[in-house]
Amino acid sequence: MNKRTLYYVVAILIVLGVYGYERFLSEEEKSEVVEEGKATKSDTNEYFLPTSTTNQIVHHEGYSLSYNEKHEQAEWVAYELKKAHLSSVNHKRPYFEIDKAIKTGAASWRNYKNSGYDRGHLCPAGDRRFSKDAHDETFLTSNISPQEHQFNSGIWNTLEQKVRYWARKYDGVFVVTGGVLKGHMKTIGTEEVSVPNQFYKVLIDNNTGKTKMIAFLMPHKDSRKPLYDFVVSVDEIEKLTGIDFFPELEDSLENKLEASSSYKDWSFN
DNA sequence: CTGGTGATC
DNA sequence: GATCACCAG
Numbered sequence: 366m367n368k369r370t371l372y373y374v375v376a377i378l379i380v381l382g383v384y385g386y387e388r389f390l391s392e393e394e395k396s397e398v399v400e401e402g403k404a405t406k407s408d409t410n411e412y413f414l415p416t417s418t419t420n421q422i423v424h425h426e427g428y429s430l431s432y433n434e435k436h437e438q439a440e441w442v443a444y445e446l447k448k449a450h451l452s453s454v455n456h457k458r459p460y461f462e463i464d465k466a467i468k469t470g471a472a473s474w475r476n477y478k479n480s481g482y483d484r485g486h487l488c489p490a491g492d493r494r495f496s497k498d499a500h501d502e503t504f505l506t507s508n509i510s511p512q513e514h515q516f517n518s519g520i521w522n523t524l525e526q527k528v529r530y531w532a533r534k535y536d537g538v539f540v541v542t543g544g545v546l547k548g549h550m551k552t553i554g555t556e557e558v559s560v561p562n563q564f565y566k567v568l569i570d571n572n573t574g575k576t577k578m579i580a581f582l583m584p585h586k587d588s589r590k591p592l593y594d595f596v597v598s599v600d601e602i603e604k605l606t607g608i609d610f611f612p613e614l615e616d617s618l619e620n621k622l623e624a625s626s627s628y629k630d631w632s633f634n
Numbered sequence: 635c636t637g638g639t640g641a642t643c
Numbered sequence: 644g645a646t647c648a649c650c651a652g
Contacts, residue, residue: 458637460645483637491635518636518652526635587652638650 413539413569415441416609423466423507427499428488430507431608433546436559437472438510441543441608442487446532452494456501464507471507476554485512487542489525510544511553511560512585519587520595524566527592527633531568534632541567544585545605561585565602567610569622576614577630578622593633599623 417431428444544561
């Protein structure tokens, strides 16, 4: 065998090897995560996971969530948005699927049909564009909440884009998002999916040396106010939702950061 | 980017 | 039900 042929054979073997490995990974994902919702998560993910008020945490490949059966949606969705996750690859939008990992039964997408409300992503599809699987995984019904289109495509979208900006600038952020599932709420569909009156987003950056947090609380309506007008302390969101956001942080650091509603460490430019 | 709807097979 | 074309903020 001459040298040229040898290189050719080696190249083929590498391609087949990578293909086989990806197949292996996708099989593993199917059996463990999508169907069973078992606890496969990164250490970072585990460290920053909030508490669940409903005792139903489900882990997917690209995000974890706590499902509230009564309100037929997640009380929080949490994921790490790494700088390396940011991608300009476009994927075709899939159909929403009922999340089989929710043991009490996740809401059907039919509840949203002709409801007048968007199927608003909690973990945005735009944050999971680095692979088709990660992107498609955001189209599970456990990852959506009814949102007014003007809100979703307006100030909420602006906030989501700002999060991507911060992920790029600060080399990744950890994100927790949800609707405030309290008080009187409108419902949609036969399963009575609650329409939150407020949405929140909590961010922590623990990888640029100094740990920093920022939290947003927004009324469920579009606004032309600047984003920083919606900054609140993490404590305020914990008080509203009953969720403890970063229980595994060292207590004195947690107390100090969660009490602050300062946004001086976060660039709004 | 964030989304929806109507026609078609 | 799946797809494609077309629509809006």
